[in-house]
Every structure is written in structure tokens, then in C-alpha cells.
Amino acid sequence: MSTSGHREIDHTADLGFEAWADSLPSLFAEVVLALGDVCYDRAVVRPTDQRRLEVCGANPEERLVRWLQEVYLILESELWLTATATDVVVDDGTIEGILHGESFDRSRHTLHTEIKAITYHGLEIVQTDGSWRVTVIVDV
Amino acid sequence: MHASRSRNRRPPGRPSVRLRQIDEYCWEIPPTGGMRVPGRIFANERLMRDIEGDKSLEQVANVAHLPGIVEASLAMPDIHWGYGFPIGGVAATDPAAGGVISPGGVGYDINCGVRILRTELRQEDIEGRVPDLMDALFSAVPTGLGSANAIEPLSVAEMHELLVAGAEYIVRDLGMGTEDDLRHTEENGRLAGADPDQCSDRAIERGRRQLGTLGSGNHFLEIGVVDRIFEAGKAAALGVDAGTVCVLIHCGSRGLGYQVCDDYLSVMNRAVIKYGIDLPDRQLCCAPIESDEGRAYLGAMACAANYAWANRQTITHLARECLMEAFHIGPRDLGMRLIYDVCHNVAKFEEHEIDGRLRTVCVHRKGATRAFPPGDPRIPESLRAIGQPVLVPGDMGRYSYVLTGAPGALQRTFGSTCHGAGRLMSRAQAKRESRGRDLFAEMAARGVTVRAAGKRTVAEEMPYAYKDVADVVDVMAGAGVSDVVFRLKPVGVIKG
Numbered sequence: 001m002s003t004s005g006h007r008e009i010d011h012t013a014d015l016g017f018e019a020w021a022d023s024l025p026s027l028f029a030e031v032v033l034a035l036g037d038v039c040y041d042r043a044v045v046r047p048t049d050q051r052r053l054e055v056c057g058a059n060p061e062e063r064l065v066r067w068l069q070e071v072y073l074i075l076e077s078e079l080w081l082t083a084t085a086t087d088v089v090v091d092d093g094t095i096e097g098i099l100h101g102e103s104f105d106r107s108r109h110t111l112h113t114e115i116k117a118i119t120y121h122g123l124e125i126v127q128t129d130g131s132w133r134v135t136v137i138v139d140v
Numbered sequence: 141m142h143a144s145r146s147r148n149r150r151p152p153g154r155p156s157v158r159l160r161q162i163d164e165y166c167w168e169i170p171p172t173g174g175m176r177v178p179g180r181i182f183a184n185e186r187l188m189r190d191i192e193g194d195k196s197l198e199q200v201a202n203v204a205h206l207p208g209i210v211e212a213s214l215a216m217p218d219i220h221w222g223y224g225f226p227i228g229g230v231a232a233t234d235p236a237a238g239g240v241i242s243p244g245g246v247g248y249d250i251n252c253g254v255r256i257l258r259t260e261l262r263q264e265d266i267e268g269r270v271p272d273l274m275d276a277l278f279s280a281v282p283t284g285l286g287s288a289n290a291i292e293p294l295s296v297a298e299m300h301e302l303l304v305a306g307a308e309y310i311v312r313d314l315g316m317g318t319e320d321d322l323r324h325t326e327e328n329g330r331l332a333g334a335d336p337d338q339c340s341d342r343a344i345e346r347g348r349r350q351l352g353t354l355g356s357g358n359h360f361l362e363i364g365v366v367d368r369i370f371e372a373g374k375a376a377a378l379g380v381d382a383g384t385v386c387v388l389i390h391c392g393s394r395g396l397g398y399q400v401c402d403d404y405l406s407v408m409n410r411a412v413i414k415y416g417i418d419l420p421d422r423q424l425c426c427a428p429i430e431s432d433e434g435r436a437y438l439g440a441m442a443c444a445a446n447y448a449w450a451n452r453q454t455i456t457h458l459a460r461e462c463l464m465e466a467f468h469i470g471p472r473d474l475g476m477r478l479i480y481d482v483c484h485n486v487a488k489f490e491e492h493e494i495d496g497r498l499r500t501v502c503v504h505r506k507g508a509t510r511a512f513p514p515g516d517p518r519i520p521e522s523l524r525a526i527g528q529p530v531l532v533p534g535d536m537g538r539y540s541y542v543l544t545g546a547p548g549a550l551q552r553t554f555g556s557t558c559h560g561a562g563r564l565m566s567r568a569q570a571k572r573e574s575r576g577r578d579l580f581a582e583m584a585a586r587g588v589t590v591r592a593a594g595k596r597t598v599a600e601e602m603p604y605a606y607k608d609v610a611d612v613v614d615v616m617a618g619a620g621v622s623d624v625v626f627r628l629k630p631v632g633v634i635k636g
């Protein structure tokens with residue numbers, strides 16, 4: 001049974017999600033899925049193409065924000081939709097991984113909403129009993 | 141006279157904010173702890189109950205901690221929780237007194253704003269034609285996630301020119317619009333001090349292909365019909381009467397503005413440490429106006445503000461072309477003239493009378509709109525007799541209002557007024573509410589044709605998710621800040 005997952009949470013003006021996983025790399029893979037679910041119907045996106053992604057940041061929270069910013073920019077600028085993320089490696093100061101997805105196809109894909117930013121609001125990666133959790137608020 | 145009442149509100153699980161009602165439409169948070177000035181909230185009893193439901197009052201108090209803040213940390217009646225600053229917040233800082241500039245006091249969507257255009261079309265001219273018109277507008281103006289290429293993408297060199305010249309670039313270089321459009325845009329669509337070198341390459345790159353696009357969320361292009369006139373003389377001066385068809389546009393600086401904000405939040409987080417600024421919330425991160433960081437942000441912010449005006453001007457052009465084609469008429473017969481364009485997310489240097497003397501202060505308006513009273517030299521001559529107009533959009537099903545600035549604005553709010561209805565429900569809650577319902581049919585039954593890129597956006601933006609904008613507007617009129625001129629009923633909306 002998978003111990004990772006995510007869900008949307010309530011926030012007055014914006015949108016947010018909570019994600020959890022049994023390791024930090026898995027958490028970074030999970031937030032990519034959560035962001036995808038905010039922006040498009042991820043269930044029908046086929047993982048036919050791959051993209052390698054690498055970001056750096058001063059602390060885990062900054063790395064997470066930058067990681068999601070990069071994923072979002074690929075979506076906004078190229079309309080390339082991510083289905084899953086694998087091979088995530090978290091090193092001191094950097095994160096790298098592989099995104100699997102495909103280009104937007106009007107006949108099959110549904111887009112939901114554009115986002116303005118991944119915010120630092122209440123952002124904290126918490127580790128408890130072998131489980132990693134984070135809550136992310138996105139400005140829409 | 142209204143009695144002064146003191147009460148200590150302490151909803152469960154939240155720190156208390158002490159509130160004192162000072163008149164029928166204004167509450168004050170007296171300064172405590174590190175607050176340099178009081179907080180002041182414009183509202184009525186009913187709105188106040190909603191406002192207390194989130195953390196926005198604490199945010200009003202937090203803003204009062206900013207170095208160099210003068211008079212008060214203000215909140216308009218459509219206040220709700222925002223990033224650091226509340227949305228609906230107004231704060232003026234004095235550069236000569238160590239005043240700061242804070243990107244959180246402007247928001248991610250720099251110069252998000254609204255414009256309203258009147259036309260010669262009457263309600264009967266569009267009867268039975270609204271669905272076709274909305275289809276045409278929907279294909280002319282790209283909306284939603286990834287929307288781009290409404291016009292030819294600009295080169296980096298062209299972007300640099302546009303970021304300095306704003307809407308002027310669209311009108312004079314691209315030939316999309318009129319000199320009259322520029323005269324009826326705040327700052328003539330060109331904010332001084334823009335410095336493209338302070339924008340990251342990424343910000344400029346994001347802006348190249350997005351001119352003339354709406355984006356998503358609460359942004360819209362709407363066709364509305366004037367359905368109530370409150371001040372006939374002013375309405376006539378603005379070129380409308382009951383039955384006039386108007387076009388309303390709400391959007392901002394797109395990815396370029398979001399990127400500028402993101403880039404400078406990092407800069408300001410470091411600046412707070414460098415300058416030893418003590419803040420109750422790190423989202424208020426800021427730098428002295430008179431510092432390298434402060435000047436750099438202001439230069440980039442002005443670029444984003446100019447991009448937003450250029451964007452609304454481009455959309456205006458696309459909508460004009462669309463309507464001329466649909467009715468087989470020329471520009472003169474369409475008579476689509478800009479009433480006014482205002483920003484509601486920006487920081488600007490303005491002269492205000494503080495403690496009996498004129499001072500130049502940096503007025504942050506985040507989800508608040510400038511609205512100067514009649515006679516003010518800073519508004520165009522053609523409007524000076526009636527005051528600066530402001531469009532206050534409601535939700536997409538009910539109505540929107542046009543107000544003008546009143547003398548109370550300069551005395552009480554640094555010449556500012558409200559910007560919209562404010563959300564009542566979270567987006568997730570609104571989506572739950574919409575399950576199993578045909579929202580497009582429901583809107584059609586209310587007489588509003590909706591076209592949208594994302595169905596989920598429509599669910600989040602349904603009228604029941606918003607407060608009644610009439611309450612918000614009443615407060616501004618009651619407080620002597622604005623006058624209500626006319627109301628519009630939406631008949632067609634395109635959304636992202």
C-alpha cells in the first residue's frame with residue numbers, strides 16, 4: 001500500500017493542497033501530482049515524454065517552491081502537462097528528478113486554472129514518525 | 141453622532157484584535173505592541189461579521205508595524221485574507237521617514253485592474269445576439285491557463301520599449317486604440333520610473349507572448365447593460381443612461397507581473413535582515429524606499445504596471461474589432477469610449493495632506509482603487525468636474541457599480557476606495573456547492589451567457605461564492621469616500 005497522497009484544502013481566496021509521503025524524495029514527487037490536479041485533469045495525461053528537472057535552494061522549503069515553480073513554468077510556457085514524477089534525488093542544496101507527461105491536446109485534455117504563484121504561506125516540511133508532510137498555498 | 145463602543149472580540153483559537161467602532165462605517169484597532177499607527181477598517185455591522193471570520197484584521201494590525209507608515213493601516217469593506225497584507229488594504233509610507241516598499245502590499249498580479257467602456261449600442265441592439273457575441277469575443281481574446289499569442293509575440297527589444305511606455309506603446313506603436321483611451325487611463329497608462337533592467341529575463345520572456353490575454357481566476361471580459369442610474373448628471377457626463385451597453389475588462393500583468401513579485405520577494409526577504417527590519421509576519425518583507433532593493437523593485441513594479449495597461453489596451457482593441465465586425469459598423473457608430481481604467485494592485489507616489497502639511501508618500505493599494513474627488517488636478521480635465529470614476533465589479537451574476545471619488549476619500553483613505561465584492565466562500569467550498577449542477581444553464585436562466593476555458597473556474601466564481609457588492613459600495617458612499625453613479629447588469633461574460 002502506498003503511503004503517499006495529497007488532497008485539496010480550503011482557503012478563502014486561494015487554493016491549497018496538503019501532500020504526504022514516506023520519504024522526502026517521494027514528497028517532492030507527490031507535490032508535482034498535487035499541483036497537476038489543481039491545474040488540469042491529470043488522470044488522462046499519458047506519461048509518454050520525459051523532462052529532466054533540477055533546482056537548487058537554500059533550504060528544503062525554498063527548494064520545494066522552486067521545484068513547483070519550474071514544473072508550473074513548463075506547463076504555462078509550453079503547455080506540457082506532467083502526469084508523474086520519478087527518480088527524485090534530494091541532495092544538499094539541490095533536487096533533481098524526471099517528469100513524465102505529454103503536450104496539451106485539446107481533444108483529450110481539460111485545463112482548470114492558471115496560478116499566479118506558489119507561496120511561502122505557512123509552508124513547512126514536517127517529518128513525523130517516518131512520514132513527511134507539507135501544506136502548500138497557491139495564489140490563483 | 142454614533143456612540144463609541146469598545147469590545148474585545150476573541151473568536152476561538154485566534155489571538156484577539158481589539159476593535160473600537162468610531163462611527164457608523166469605521167472601526168479602529170488602537171495601536172498596541174509594535175504598531176506604529178492604528179488600523180482602520182471601513183465596513184458595516186454585517187460585513188464586519190464576515191471580516192472577523194478570517195485573519196484579515198490581524199493583517200491590518202500587522203501592516204501597521206511597517207517602518208515609515210503614516211496615519212493608519214487602512215482596510216476597505218471588501219477586505220479579506222491576503223498574502224501578508226490583506227486584500228482591500230491601503231498603507232502609505234513616507235520615504236523621508238524611512239518608509240518602506242513591500243511587494244506583498246502590491247500583490248502578485250501587479251496592476252491588476254479594471255476598465256469600463258461605453259458604447260452607442262442599446263440593450264435592444266444586442267437582444268438575442270449575446271451568445272453569438274460572446275462566442276466571437278471568446279475566440280478573439282485568449283483566456284485561461286497557457287493563453288498566449290493574441291497578437292504577434294514581441295521581441296525582447298520591443299518588450300523593453302513597452303515596459304517603459306505602457307499603453308502608449310500599444311496605441312502609438314501598434315496602432316491599437318486612441319489618444320482618448322490613454323487620457324482615460326490612470327497615469328495615462330504609463331507609470332513613471334519603469335526600469336526594464338530590473339526585470340529578470342524570465343519575467344520578460346513570460347510577457348512576450350501573453351499580451352492581450354485574460355488569464356483565469358476572477359479575471360473576465362463582460363458585456364453589461366446600465367440598469368440603474370443614481371446620479372443622472374454624472375452618468376450623462378460619462379456617456380451612459382439606462383440601457384447603454386458597456387464592456388468591462390478585469391485582468392492584470394499576467395506571468396510577467398507574477399514573476400516580478402516572486403523575484404522580489406526573495407530580494408526583500410534578504411533586505412529585511414540587511415536593514416534590521418522587525419516584522420510580525422515575514423510575508424510583509426520590504427526594503428526602505430530609499431535603498432538599492434527598494435528602488436530596484438519600484439523600477440520593476442512600474443514595468444509590470446505598464447505591461448498590465450498595455451494588456452488591457454490590447455484586449456480593448458480586440459473587443460472593439462470584434463463588436464464592429466459583429467454589427468457591421470465603424471468605430472464612430474460603435475462609439476466604444478473608455479470611461480476609465482484603474483489599477484487595484486499597485487504602489488504609487490502621491491502627495492497627501494498629513495498632519496496639516498503636504499507630504500509625498502508611497503501609497504500601497506492592494507485590492508483597493510484610487511478614486512480622487514472632483515477638482516483634483518491629477519484626474520483628466522474631462523472628468524475633473526465629476527470626480528475620478530471607478531468600476532467596482534460584483535460577481536458575474538448580479539451587478540457591478542460605477543462610483544466617483546468624493547471629498548472624504550482624501551481626508552480618510554488617501555484617495556482610495558473598494559475594488560470588488562470580496563469572496564464569501566473558499567474556492568473548494570464553491571466547487572462542492574456546484575456539484576451536480578449545470579452552472580452554465582443556471583447563469584443563462586439569470587440572463588447571463590457564460591463562456592469559459594475552464595469549467596472549474598466557473599464553479600469557483602459562481603455568484604453565491606461572493607458577498608453582495610451593493611453592501612460594499614454602500615459603505616464607501618456612507619463614509620463619504622465615494623459617490624454611486626450607476627449600476628450595470630451583466631448579460632455576457634468570458635472567463636479563463
